[in-house]
Amino acid sequence: MNNSRALLRELCERWEARKGIKVSISTMHRRLEKLKLTTKKTLYAKEQETPRIKKRRFEYRDWVLKIDPHDLVFIDESGINLGMTRLRGRAVRGERLDDSCPRNRGSHISLIGALSLDGLIATMSLPGSVNTEVFFT
Template sequence: MVYRQISPDMKQRALVMLQEGWEFEEIAAVLGVSDRSIERWADNYEHKGRVDPPSLNRGRRRLLNAAAVKDLYQLIAETPSLFLDEIGDWLALYHDQPISTTALHNNLQDLGLTRKVLKHTAAQRDEARRNEWVHDVAARFTPNQLVFTDESSKDGRTLLRLYGRAAAGERAVEVVNHVRGQRWSILPAMSLHGYIALRTVPGSVDGGEFFDFIINEVVSVMKLL
């Protein structure tokens, strides 16, 4: 659940409704809060004389204004792999709001922008054509008829960030250009029977290499299944 600050006026109104005979569930439904929150406000008022007593553990209030928060959501959506210091530089430059790394981390947590594993999506991917192909295959073939082949490879390490930030419940996705160094390619073929063929090739696989693999290694095995 994303943190949101509730004003003292709303908390006070909840206590007035309690005094008027409202049930906890009714107040929670009207104000959009939890039963436990109302119980905590009532307990604070009874023992501390106010619904929002200062907390020794809370520290200073958050530093980001509404405009900065709105733009921050957009920034994270477009570039989820930014480091905290890069976000801090952006806030100082574009919103004149310098902020420490620790305070920024706490702000992001409160806004529901959490650190998670970053998924990389190829810029060349065509989602519409991909969905069309999936539906066509499902309509024309049975699982026993399918053999899956693809090129896998081992290459020089691609320097991509593994973690990013996104709103709670959403994946962190960044569109990037994949850069490859020297590599070895592997051509596997897999069916419901497991891997039925495999070829290792130095460098990349061209059309002729792939065609030869299909005809001489994949088709020959399929005839025996």
């Protein structure tokens, strides 16, 4: 495995093996940040390389290019929890941080929006989650 896919723990172990200096995971993380090295998704579906899929992707691209951009509408869904309970906090190292909250931390609201070249053309909010039935309503 090359260094680009190594876990922080593995990088620390390799550093210690090569340099004889033990470093913590957080030190390795800070150093990588300073070098502007970020994590990336490294895998894609092997099927993307097959001639059949390459041909279908080209056909799809060709089809999409024929669509008038003014006819396109993009729909997306997002949700928020109205409880807004924070799950983390700060405390002095070595000291415990305790807090409590109601078991049901607030109701969930789903938002659906439709966007075109003309801007936001439709919105909908509803309690709970979005399922297929709600989406096609």
